Amino acid sequence: MEDDAAVKPPREPVRSKWGVPNTAAVSIPHELSFENISHRFGESVILQDISLTAATGTVTCLLGPSGSGKTTLLRIAAGMERQTSGRVLQDGREIGGPSLFMPPEKRGIGLVFQDYALFPHLTICQNVCFGLAHLKRADRIPQAMQTLARVGLDDRADEYPSTLSGGEQQRVALARAMAPRPGVLLMDEPFSGLDSRLRDSVRDETLGVLRETRATSLIVTHDPAEALKMGDRIALMNRGIMEQFGTPEDLYYRPKTLFAAGFFSELNLFEGVVRGSQVETPLGAIKADGMREGAAAVVAIRLPALYFDPAGKGATARILSRRFLGDFDQITVGVSGVDVPLKMRLRAGALESLGIDINRNLSIRVDPKGCFVFPAVETTSSALT
Numbered sequence: 001m002e003d004d005a006a007v008k009p010p011r012e013p014v015r016s017k018w019g020v021p022n023t024a025a026v027s028i029p030h031e032l033s034f035e036n037i038s039h040r041f042g043e044s045v046i047l048q049d050i051s052l053t054a055a056t057g058t059v060t061c062l063l064g065p066s067g068s069g070k071t072t073l074l075r076i077a078a079g080m081e082r083q084t085s086g087r088v089l090q091d092g093r094e095i096g097g098p099s100l101f102m103p104p105e106k107r108g109i110g111l112v113f114q115d116y117a118l119f120p121h122l123t124i125c126q127n128v129c130f131g132l133a134h135l136k137r138a139d140r141i142p143q144a145m146q147t148l149a150r151v152g153l154d155d156r157a158d159e160y161p162s163t164l165s166g167g168e169q170q171r172v173a174l175a176r177a178m179a180p181r182p183g184v185l186l187m188d189e190p191f192s193g194l195d196s197r198l199r200d201s202v203r204d205e206t207l208g209v210l211r212e213t214r215a216t217s218l219i220v221t222h223d224p225a226e227a228l229k230m231g232d233r234i235a236l237m238n239r240g241i242m243e244q245f246g247t248p249e250d251l252y253y254r255p256k257t258l259f260a261a262g263f264f265s266e267l268n269l270f271e272g273v274v275r276g277s278q279v280e281t282p283l284g285a286i287k288a289d290g291m292r293e294g295a296a297a298v299v300a301i302r303l304p305a306l307y308f309d310p311a312g313k314g315a316t317a318r319i320l321s322r323r324f325l326g327d328f329d330q331i332t333v334g335v336s337g338v339d340v341p342l343k344m345r346l347r348a349g350a351l352e353s354l355g356i357d358i359n360r361n362l363s364i365r366v367d368p369k370g371c372f373v374f375p376a377v378e379t380t381s382s383a384l385t
């Protein structure tokens with residue numbers, strides 16, 4: 001045996017699915033705050049009094065339906081749009097407001113757009129070098145290649161964007177944004193151009209890179225499942241207003257408004273009046289703690305919260321239809337005293353395994369954990385879109 005064969009080779013760096021060595025440099029993350037941000041385009045009010053803080057090194061998702069103002073808020077954070085009033089702060093210092101307005105290139109912010117916005121006439125490496133103009137020429141390529149290795153594309157560095165798949169282009173866009181090691185990363189619907197299977201894996205790997213680099217990240221999405229999966233915090237927007245800001249668990253289990261409850265899952269709705277701290281519904285009384293006696297209320301019941309009660313102690317319901325939806329079945333039931341059929345969600349094949357047929361009468365009950373009561377002043381239509 002040769003002498004040097006006995007010497008242990010250096011350990012390979014741990015590589016992720018993208019071939020990302022977990023050795024890359026880390027950003028110095030910043031806290032990013034919005035303080036009473038309002039914005040108008042002409043006469044239209046687009047954002048109203050938005051305040052939130054994206055804590056250092058965390059991922060915050062800006063979630064909401066189309067037109068709710070998510071992208072505008074992101075553009076304001078980047079300095080690409082100047083808000084009508086309010087301030088943007090980094091680590092407590094104003095970077096966009098009445099006394100100081102830093103241009104985008106001075107904010108130390110990385111940007112990833114929905115369409116990736118890669119330069120088609122530049123190679124992958126040149127695209128990533130584009131954000132490194134502040135470095136000496138000799139330092140640009142090594143840093144670009146290190147970041148490309150992190151997203152598993154260092155072996156494609158000399159190719160042009162058109163030769164890459166959508167998922168690979170997204171990874172180049174991420175590498176370009178990360179290469180200057182920004183303290184804050186802003187991403188606008190970064191996965192929406194990908195098909196659903198690819199989206200899951202690119203999203204997981206992106207989250208891995210964000211965790212590894214610890215950049216404070218703000219991600220715009222209209223997909224509640226994506227926000228629940230990625231966000232340390234979620235800011236739920238609706239028509240320019242922030243409905244709720246909190247952890248994924250806060251928003252899902254403790255929605256403050258009917259809109260928030262309805263954004264994360266379909267609901268069955270009942271109208272009623274608070275009497276003795278509860279609201280009577282055809283499915284029984286639902287607790288309405290903290291609500292004013294006599295107030296008009298809306299009771300919202302998540303689909304999985306309805307279940308069949310073999311003991312027959314619930315409301316009588318007739319099964320009207322069943323739709324197979326993959327992992328679960330959606331069941332509609334008619335309940336006396338309720339005008340519209342109610343929807344339930346059961347494990348796929350649950351009816352067959354219980355020996356239950358369509359058109360059979362059964363007893364259904366409600367799990368209180370999936371029920372919420374809100375003041376009736378909110379409109380129900382916007383909650384269910």
Ligand SMILES: Nc1ncnc2c1ncn2[C@@H]1O[C@H](COP(=O)(O)OP(=O)(O)OP(=O)(O)O)[C@@H](O)[C@H]1O
Binds near residue numbers: 041066070
């Ligand atoms: N430059 C502009 N001039 C006038 N109105 C604008 C401008 N940019 C955006 N808007 C309007 O502001 C509102 C909010 O738009 P914004 O793009 O911020 O919403 P969003 O929540 O990101 O929507 P989406 O998910 O569809 O991208 C929309 O009604 C939009 O038409």
